[in-house]
C-alpha cells in the first residue's frame with residue numbers, strides 16, 4: 001500500500017488520463033423528477049500476482065469470462081467451476097483508469113443534482129482495496145481521479161453567470177476499533193454518528209475543509225492519510241487497520257430566486273480487509289484490531305442480507321461502519337461496490353466469501369433523492385424585495401443572494417399599519433414565511449416535474465395579482481368559516497352547561513352537532529376490515545352483515561405445538577366477527593376456484609402469484625381435488641415448506657412452519673426428522689402424517705412428536721444447512737381469509 005498521492009508533476013498526466021475518451025459527459029447535469037430506485041452496482045477487480053507473494057507461479061484460482069463475469073474453481077467439486085456475474089469485471093491487466101472511467105465516473109454527476117453517491121472498496125486483506133482507492137503516484141486511484149474531476153466539474157458548473165454557485169469541502173475519518181476518528185484533526189477523539197429528521201447521516205464535530213483546487217485537496221489529504229492506522233501483517237506489509245472514509249460535499253446555492261440550495265455527498269470508502277487470523281498470524285493489538293474489523297464486516301453482511309430479505313429491521317446500528325453506510329446501502333445514495341479479489345490459491349476461501357458478498361450486494365436497492373431546500377436567508381430577500389415583485393424590472397432578479405443581503409432593508413422593513421389595506425402582492429411580501437416557503441416548494445415541484453403550467457413566482461406581474469387575489473379570497477372564506485364554527489361550538493357548550501332540556505331550544509340544529517363533536521373526540525373502537533375475497537362476496541350479497549374486528553382483550557394465549565404450556569402474550573388482539581354463512585360461502589368459492597380454476601384464475605386470490613398458482617395446479621393434478629380451505633390468521637402455525645438435507649446416510653427430512661404468515665414469511669420453526677431417511681423418501685416420510693380429514697394439510701400435531709425442533713427468532717438463509725433442498729411449498733397454506 002502506498003498512501004501517497006500523485007506528485008504535483010504527475011497531475012497533468014492524470015488530468016489527461018481522466019479527461020480521456022472514456023470520460024462521461026459530466027457537465028450535462030439535468031435537473032428533473034425524483035430519480036427512480038437505483039440498485040447498488042457491483043464491480044469486481046482481480047489484482048495481478050504481486051512481487052514477493054508466495055504462490056506467484058501458481059495458476060490463478062479465478063479467471064474472467066467476459067467484461068461482466070468470472071469463474072472460480074468449486075472447492076466442493078473440482079470438476080466444476082462457480083460462475084458469477086456482476087455489473088463489471090476488471091481482470092489483472094485492467095488499469096486504474098479503466099476502473100475509474102467504467103464504474104466510478106458515471107455516478108459523480110449525481111452530486112451536482114443534489115444527490116449522494118458512494119464508492120466502497122471491499123475485499124480480503126491484501127487484495128488491492130487501497131491500491132484501487134488511493135493508488136500510487138504512478139498509478140493514481142479512484143480518490144485522486146474523482147476529486148480532480150469533481151473539482152473541474154464544479155468549477156465549470158459554478159462559473160460566474162451560471163445559475164448555481166458551487167462549493168466543495170472534504171472531511172476524512174477512520175473507524176478504528178469501533179471509534180470514529182477525525183483524520184483531519186486527530187485530537188478530536190471518538191465522534192458520534194447521528195441521523196437528522198430527513199434520514200441523513202451526520203457526524204457533528206467532524207472537521208470540514210473547503211477545497212477549491214486539487215492542490216488544496218492534497219494539502220489536507222496527504223497529512224491526514226499519514227494519520228490513518230496501518231500495520232504489518234503476514235499478508236500485507238502495510239495493511240489498513242481501519243475503515244477509511246473520505247467525505248466530499250458539494251454545496252450548491254442558487255444565485256437567483258427562489259434561492260434553492262442543494263447538497264450532494266460523495267463517500268469514498270476504503271474498507272479494512274476481512275482477515276483469517278490463522279493466516280495473518282495476528283497477535284495482541286493486531287488480533288484485537290482484526291476482531292473489530294471482522295465484526296464490522298460481519299454486520300455489513302447482515303445489513304445486506306436484511307435489505308435483500310426485506311426484513312423490517314436492518315441492523316445498521318450494530319456497528320459504526322454500517323451506521324455510517326446507512327446512506328449508501330439501502331439508503332439515498334448511488335452506490336458502487338468494488339470487490340477486490342486476489343488470484344493466489346491461498347486467498348481462495350476469502351475470494352469466494354468476497355464474491356458471495358458482492359453477489360448479495362447487487363440485489364440491494366437504494367432510493368436516491370435530491371437533497372434540496374431553500375437557503376436560510378432566501379425568505380428574507382423575497383419578503384423584502386417588494387420592489388422586485390411589484391416593479392417591472394425582472395432584471396433585478398438576476399442579482400445574487402449575497403448582493404441581496406447587502407441591500408438596505410430600511411424601506412422594506414417599514415411597519416405596515418393594521419388599517420392599511422394591503423394589495424395581494426404586498427400580502428405576498430409580508431406573508432408568513434412558512435406559507436411562502438410552501439408556495440416556493442410548490443413552485444419548485446411544478447418546475448421539477450416539467451409542469452406546463454405557469455410557475456407561481458416567476459409569472460408575470462398581472463397573473464401573480466390574480467393568483468394572490470384568489471389566495472386572499474380563500475383566506476377570507478376560511479376565516480369566515482372558522483368564526484361560524486366557533487359560534488356554533490359556543491352555543492352547544494352553553495346549552496350543555498345550563499343542562500337545558502328545553503324542547504323548544506332549537507334541537508334540530510344542536511343535536512346533530514353535539515353528536516358529531518362526541519364522535520370526533522373519542523377514538524374509534526372498531527376497525528372495519530374486509531379480506532379481499534369477502535369484500536367481493538359482500539358486494540354480491542346485499543344482505544350480508546358488516547364484517548368487523550372486535551378488540552378481544554389485552555392478553556391472549558398463543559397456540560403451542562409442542563404440547564408445552566401455552567404462553568400468554570400481552571398485546572392487543574382482534575377477533576374476527578364474520579357471518580358464518582358468508583364465511584362458509586367464501587370458503588366454498590375459494591375451494592371451487594382451487595379445484596376448477598386455471599392458473600390464471602388462481603392468481604386472483606390473495607398472495608397467489610404465477611409460481612404459486614402453478615404449484616396449486618400441479619398439486620391438484622397429483623393429489624386430486626382440495627377438500628377444505630382453512631382460515632389463516634392470528635398466531636396459528638402454518639407449514640411453509642417440506643424438504644430434506646444432509647448427504648446420503650445422514651439425510652433428514654424437515655418441515656418448515658411459520659407463525660401466521662405464508663411463504664415469504666421468515667421466522668418460524670424447522671422440524672427435522674429424527675431418523676435418517678433414504679434418498680427420495682422425504683415426501684413419504686413427511687406426508688404419511690397428513691391429516692386424514694384434510695389430506696392437503698399436514699397434521700402437524702401428529703407429525704411433531706417424532707421430530708426434533710429447532711427454532712430461532714430471526715433466521716437467515718445461512719441458518720439452513722447449505723445442502724438443504726427445499727422440495728416444494730404447500731400451496732394450501734397460502735390461502736388467506
Ligand SMILES: Nc1ncnc2c1ncn2[C@@H]1O[C@H](COP(=O)(O)OP(=O)(O)OP(=O)(O)O)[C@@H](O)[C@H]1O
Nearest residue numbers: 001047125126127128129130131236239240272273
Ligand atoms: N491492481 C494492482 N496492480 C498492482 N499492484 C497491486 C494491485 N492491487 C494491489 N496491488 C499491490 O498489492 C499489495 C496489497 O494491496 P493493498 O494494500 O491495496 O491491499 P488492501 O486490500 O488494501 O489490503 P488491506 O486490507 O490489508 O489494507 C500492495 O503492494 C499493492 O501495491
